[in-house]
Amino acid sequence: MSDLAERLVRDLPALDAQDRLVHLRRLVPGRIVFTTSFGIEDQALTDLIARSGLDITFVTLDTGRLFPQTYEVWARTEARYGIRIQALYPEAGAAEGLVRDQGIDGFYRSIAARKACCGVRKVEPLGRALAGADVWLTGLRADQSANRATTPVAEFDAGHGLVKVNPLVDWSREEAVRHTTAFDVPVNVLHDQGFLSIGCAPCTRAIRPGEPERAGRWWWEQEADAASAIECGLHVAADGRLARSVQGSAS
Ligand code: SF4
Numbered sequence: 001m002s003d004l005a006e007r008l009v010r011d012l013p014a015l016d017a018q019d020r021l022v023h024l025r026r027l028v029p030g031r032i033v034f035t036t037s038f039g040i041e042d043q044a045l046t047d048l049i050a051r052s053g054l055d056i057t058f059v060t061l062d063t064g065r066l067f068p069q070t071y072e073v074w075a076r077t078e079a080r081y082g083i084r085i086q087a088l089y090p091e092a093g094a095a096e097g098l099v100r101d102q103g104i105d106g107f108y109r110s111i112a113a114r115k116a117c118c119g120v121r122k123v124e125p126l127g128r129a130l131a132g133a134d135v136w137l138t139g140l141r142a143d144q145s146a147n148r149a150t151t152p153v154a155e156f157d158a159g160h161g162l163v164k165v166n167p168l169v170d171w172s173r174e175e176a177v178r179h180t181t182a183f184d185v186p187v188n189v190l191h192d193q194g195f196l197s198i199g200c201a202p203c204t205r206a207i208r209p210g211e212p213e214r215a216g217r218w219w220w221e222q223e224a225d226a227a228s229a230i231e232c233g234l235h236v237a238a239d240g241r242l243a244r245s246v247q248g249s250a251s
Contacts, residue, residue, distance in 0.1 A: 025054045031134055032057065032134065035059050035130075037198070039188070041176045043180055043188075063121035073189075077186050091124065095121070114221065134163065141171055154166070
């Protein structure tokens with residue numbers, strides 16, 4: 001692990017979310033990339049970054065399958081803070097090949113087909129988003145799911161060769177809601193319709209009372225392979241596991 005990574009892993013846990021961002025920007029000489037999927041925690045983090053004026057690059061992965069309401073909150077966020085959120089798109093040839101091979105909704109057919117779709121529409125564009133960055137900033141919270149329960153504030157991500165920092169990892173969903181309400185932050189209207197975690201439209205449903213926050217993501221896979229069904233391959237631990245232990249909107 002680099003000296004920078006060791007310093008961040010040591011320093012950041014003791015600070016609150018705002019101070020984590022300020023300390024991070026002070027210590028890191030190079031590019032910091034925040035990947036947002038416009039969920040409520042990502043919106044709270046966008047608010048903290050934008051209002052503090054920190055030089056952090058906002059990026060989103062536009063899979064081409066997002067809800068119309070997600071584009072709407074994207075536009076409202078840019079207008080509210082006067083920022084530009086850079087969009088990364090799937091490689092055209094890869095997306096065309098994917099749809100040719102498995103059909104437009106082929107991801108329902110098998111876990112392998114779904115992972116192939118996430119690979120083309122999310123994982124490969126994420127690699128381009130993070131190329132040359134020193135730090136990857138996310139809105140992951142530890143209490144989003146059992147898989148994310150032991151997510152640290154900072155860790156070295158060997159897969160991407162950078163430090164991954166999750167400043168809101170110890171926030172609850174209620175804290176994120178309180179923050180967005182208090183600071184009048186734009187939020188996705190789907191949250192009020194039972195969509196607590198929002199990804200691609202065909203792969204997200206509203207959850208029922210008492211269900212875990214991410215139960216509506218890839219819900220048809222949950223019985224077959226619960227661990228795979230609640231992550232899309234973006235948040236992979238250094239040893240190749242999903243974000244179960246060491247390591248979120250981007251999604
Ligand atoms: S979440 Fe669904 S539509 Fe989006 S990239 Fe993954 S499989 Fe494809």
